[in-house]
Amino acid sequence: MYICMCNPFTDKDLDKALKDEGVSNKTSQVYKACTGGEKPCCGTCICEINDRIEAHNSEALLMAAE
Numbered sequence: 927m928y929i930c931m932c933n934p935f936t937d938k939d940l941d942k943a944l945k946d947e948g949v950s951n952k953t954s955q956v957y958k959a960c961t962g963g964e965k966p967c968c969g970t971c972i973c974e975i976n977d978r979i980e981a982h983n984s985e986a987l988l989m990a991a992e
């Protein structure tokens with residue numbers, strides 16, 4: 927599923943970026959990692975990216991607590 931249409935990348939690209947320890951979980955850094963350094967254009971996808979970052983961080987916290 928495409929997350930961003932302006933600089934196209936998919937949910938799989940986003941998951942890969944979130945799992946990459948070299949990419950911080952800041953929205954701008956994740957976006958750049960998914961697009962090869964591009965900046966967002968319309969911003970429509972930012973909420974979805976933030977939701978996925980939040981879900982990833984919650985999952986990581988749960989894993990660390992176990």
Ligand code: FES
Pocket residue numbers: 929930931932933966967968969970971972
């Ligand atoms: S859909 Fe991602 S910047 Fe426009």
